Amino acid sequence: MRLHMAGRSELRIIRMKDSHLPEVFSLIDNENWGWEFAEIQQIYGLDQGSSVVALDGRDIVGLVTCIDFGSTAFIVHVIVRKGWRGKGVGVRMIETVLADLDSRGVSSVELHANPEAVEFYNQFSFKRLEDITFFAKDAPHSFPEPSAPSESSFSWLSPDDAPALSEALSTVFGYKKEDVEKALSKTPPHQALARIVSGRATAMFLSRTGRDLNAAGPWFMDEPTRAEADGMIRTMLSAVPAKRVDVLSPASNEVAKATFESCGFSVAKAGIVRVARSNSAANRYPGSVLSLGHLGLI
Ligand SMILES: CC(C)(COP(=O)(O)OP(=O)(O)OC[C@H]1O[C@@H](n2cnc3c(N)ncnc32)[C@H](O)[C@@H]1OP(=O)(O)O)[C@@H](O)C(=O)NCCC(=O)NCCS
Structure with a gap:
């Protein structure tokens, strides 16, 4: 020490x-x-x-x-x-x-490394998993075009229902359910939007509001399409306070990129690298992951 x-x-x-x-x-x-x-x-x-x-x-x-x-x-x-x-x-x-x-x-330690510092972490056995893009959008969050038809397929969940929120999130993101549930019970999100099909969440989007920003994510959608992703983010943006919105998105997710850009987001920083030091194989996020939590898991 x-x-x-x-x-x-x-x-x-x-x-x-x-x-x-x-x-x-x-x-x-x-x-x-x-x-x-x-x-x-x-x-x-x-x-x-x-x-x-x-x-x-x-x-x-x-x-x-x-x-x-x-x-x-x-x-x-x-x-x-x-x-x-x-x-x-x-x-x-x-x-x-x-x-x-x-x-x-x-068993696993993760971080989002700045492009300028990513090699610093090699010496501690962190391995590069994937690139992450940081998008941001200023208020107001209104849209000139008519709203997407799919907006009505989403419903608001209770942000305090940590067990319900963590169930689907942990599976999709590859984190242990207890970890996500504990974190969400300690600091619940402010908005929780989902698409529920036959009692199962096939899409979920959490958001937190701070003094100057809304940190949007984690967000996943099974087999995301532009229309569905567009409908979901518009529904979310219509509910968040009129402050900047920040998202971290896996750079390989083309649907997420196109959706954020069409909704007025621009790239605040590209080339952030998600690295992990893990006993077991830490995996890249699947294609259903559109944005991550600001604090890693949540
Ligand atoms: C990155 C940072 C935390 C490293 O801390 P530091 O005290 O300067 O680094 P250390 O002196 O302990 O570095 C030790 C080794 O890491 C290497 N290293 C340090 N910074 C590095 C960098 N940015 N990229 C690659 N390797 C780096 C050094 O070359 C050194 O190796 P050497 O002894 O073989 O030369 C520091 O430079 C910093 O605060 N940078 C600005 C903020 C930042 O970018 N933080 C990282 C966010 S992900």
Whole structure:
């Protein structure tokens, strides 16, 4: 846990605390990735034991935010303060977090790596799974053309019904049902839209509203078509507050890409790479996955 650096005071890697959050947020905000303070609080609220900070005296010079969902963990932010980069701080923080997750038997760790940093994760046995595109759309969310005929096939579910929401999501996304259910009970979405056929969800779309944004996803649809995807996203957009909407979508999903673009989304960042370090085979998302959760699983 301790790192000695020539010419500097001793650097300590310690568990992130509540009192660190404002400074942690300020470091994240400096990167201009569009995160809100409330989301950092949400990450910390989901898991108060897995995130770390690197301290030089009392100053935070690095951070890793991480949510241990149970069998899968998701690393959300990895940042070393400018001036401290390239001195081994990032490696020490990731090693600390991974050792901790390993000791708890977490079998798979995922993250969305920035294109500029993706190779940093090779040294920890993370493997590239797929490319992810970050799309964003500003309000208002109205459409000049008439609404798609399929809109009526979707219905709103109770956002608090974690068992119902997690059932289908976990199967499609390949995560353990208990993990998804636990996460959704701790932080329910604000909107939950589904298409139910014979009692089974064949499509589902969750969304969360923050101070300035709606984080849209996860979203899946069995055998998605443009018309159905268009109808579903319009129904969702008609219900979210008039704020920016952010989505993370597997880059290989052409239906998702065409749907987001036709609804006024544009690419905020391309070439994000989903990487995983896993005991078992972590898989690419199937073609039914149109967008992911902001916090990995949810
Ligand atoms: C990426 C980041 C966290 C790495 O932390 P760091 O403390 O600078 O990295 P370290 O000094 O521990 O790096 C150790 C090794 O990783 C390699 N490495 C560091 N940054 C890298 C990068 N961006 N891409 C590829 N390899 C990288 C180094 O070459 C070094 O290897 P070496 O010792 O053989 O030369 C840091 O540079 C950072 O905060 N960048 C801006 C924010 C960011 O992009 N975060 C990642 C989000 S996914």
